Amino acid sequence: VRLDNLSHCLVWTETVVAKASDECRADVIELPRLGLTFRARHGAESSRLYCDEHSGLFLSTQACPSTERMLQAIPHGVILENDQGELFVLVSAAARPSRPDIEWPSPGLSRAPLPSMHFPSDIVLEHGNRIWVANIREAKHYVYPVHISRSALFMPTLASALYLLVLRFAMRKYDEVCEMVSSCQSDTVLSPEEQQLWDLLEHMSSDSHPDAHASRLKISLATLGSPL
Template sequence: KHYKDATKAPLYMLNLLHAREGTPLHSLARNLARLEHLSHVLAWTTTDPRAQGAVDPSVDLVELPRLMLTFVARPGADGVRRLWSVDHAELSFPVGPHTTLRADAAKLLHAVPHSVLLQTKNEELYALVPNVLPARPHVSSDPFSTELVLQRSDSNWNETARNRTFLYPVHSSNSFLQASTRAAALYLLLLRWMNRDYAGASKLISAVGTDTKYESDEFQIFEHLGSFQDAHPDSQACTAKVTLAVADAGMRYPWDVLEYSANY
């Protein structure tokens, strides 16, 4: 597809779905597919693909309209061309071989399948995570499954969400993600809990405690904590801990407090 603006160089849309395996375009498509369905990703080049033959043209612009994200390709201070975020200053997709630093940070994303790592020019790392509705379907053959289904098109969730994405700085120790807002902490708590990482979830509960009612976007995440059944003792302990953390807020709980207290 060709887009032309009389004031700018023409842009050509690339089909990421058919990127050839092993190419830089395929690697980019795999990364972007973690954030969004490729049908909702617009990748543009200023080079006419018809003139390239079998060689993939460079990607000059990437737009993810539903997530309100844009990335532009430009050289960094080191002269290396990267895709830089327009929305988050000084953050870009890492390039080159995996480093130990990035490999360690990637381990923190085990419960966050729809995340990507971005970095600054000083290699400070951040996890970019779309705020979409996660579900953990019951699998009879695997009762302790942690498989998540991401309902990216859920209109109720998307309309209530104030932030289409969350950005989590990776702590300098590479041992945990930092949540800068209560909504971000709630969402990470939800994902850790659904992944049955009860210890990781428990560490986040102090960050979501409050004595006032949540905002609507925060409450929908809080309410979703009660959407999955989990009888594991550690899960019951997390439920009790969250109940105490928001006990003075006067909010409706997403679970039966008496039932969970009895189970615990």
């Protein structure tokens, strides 16, 4: 399950179920921690799960290579679509991203650490961190409209931009970090949600990759004179 842990997903059916082995269909899916509900609309040949909170948007089944490549930096994102064929990426804001701890080989072992261990690009998504979730005052999710070229995302809020920046930095997509820095500027005091995202970015200051240093310089220059 991409958006939340399965233990926090509620699936309802209108099918009469007499025993555990009976087949049924999912009519309503609720994600309480994210404030999301999807309702099925069944057609003659197919069914769609429409989102209650975002009118007209339903879970997309389109196979788009460009969008899939773009989602490599958003492993917990899902694609929404409307009747006009426009795409959107839905992401949980309640999932706190971080890099995994690396277990280095003991000094007495002859096995050398793999190159990927020096600069791992995996991320860990922590669901249910109470302090993290409490700082998100509005919706516990972000919706990013996909550009018509299906190769870029629009970031509607500063928080959504900072979240995407953190994800890309954590996954070492430094070129994408530098490209989107200009979207992460503010001339007002940061909200608790925005501040914790900015603080999380600072926690990655130990990244010693040369491109990470360049990315931090780019961020510093872009946010010079702002509350960030």
